[in-house]
Amino acid sequence: MAAGKVDPVHQFTIEPLFGTDHWSLAGYNIAFTNSALWMAITTIVLVVFIGGGAKQSLVPGRWQVAVESLAGFVDNLLQSNIGDAGRKYLPYIFSLFTFILFSNLLGLLPLALVGVHPFTATSHFTVTGVLAVMSFAIVLVVGFWKHGLHFFSLFVPHGTPVLMIPIIFPIELISFLVRPFSLGLRLFVAMMAGHVLLEVLSGFVISGTNAGALTFAIAAVPSFLLMIGICALELLVAGIQAYVFALLTCVYLNDAENLH
């Protein structure tokens, strides 16, 4: 990579912080990295935000309304997808939705202006994969706990002709087993793509400006305008991807809870 060029994926590099790179647990390295730092920041911001809104006053203030509408939104999501049985999953789905949402949004903060580099933990498939596997594991546990081996009837849609069952069953099984991968990869890809796109466009702005007035006018300025639009789009994507992750987890939980 030549000097002065922008490396669009450098922002995803994980670096151990505070000299903790030798920390280990049972032989595994658990260095406190920049990724861990931003997950911790997400956690702290989330606890402060929800804690500030858990004032339990009957006539709520602005902060309490914000937290209550967020909780009401997730509650509604569960209610409409699973029904009354969905209430018991509220702590998990709410934690999942808010954690992903806050990670996505904090990773978009323009902190580079003050020399700090935000890190989007959800742009790593090790992170999104763990979240997806966690959701999938809950679906499996709930499904087999509630329905036992009858849970396998999920792979034979209602009304399938007997002759078709040997063909339908593997297809449904594969589509079921692909779920954790699609769940984790979707969030990872959406987050990474947006950040890479912004970085590439900022590279155009920098090299276009350095190369002279003509390239400044035809490359740097349009790229900069596009960046402004894409920043707004990325804020939308941050919310949508968190919503999609929570929604799909609800849909899968509904399969486990109610079969179909």
Add this chain to the structure above:
Amino acid sequence: MPQIAQLATTYASQIFWLLVCFGVVFFVVGRGLLPKVTGTIDLRDRQIAADLAAAEAARSAADAEEEAWRANANRQRAAAQDAIAKAKVEAAAHTAARLAEASDRIEQTLAAADARIGNARAAALTEIEAVAVDAVQDIAARVAGLSVSPDQAGEAVKGVLAHG
């Protein structure tokens, strides 16, 4: 792509810190703070529903009260009308009785007066007869020099009076 290039060296740290952070979020936010938030929402919803129900009950109570008051007022008005009608009938009967009494008295007075007038007229006629008889005797004595007995004179007077 660092996600793949650094996978072998960082996956344990990534998974460990994610589980720590998400665990804190799940237990502190999901299990600790969220029930307070949803509890407050449920409490408020229940309170609103209870307040609405109470208002509805109060309104139907007020409606029933008004209905009862209206029925009571109607009953009292009807009773008052009855009392007025009864009083009117009584007053009319009383008036009629007083009138009858008064007209009886008037008739009695009139009859008494008539009787007195009749007596007076009879007395007067008798007096006129006596006077006429005297006058006949006087006239007969003075004009014809006849002495007419009172009986004869009486006959004559009666005859003239009877013929008018």
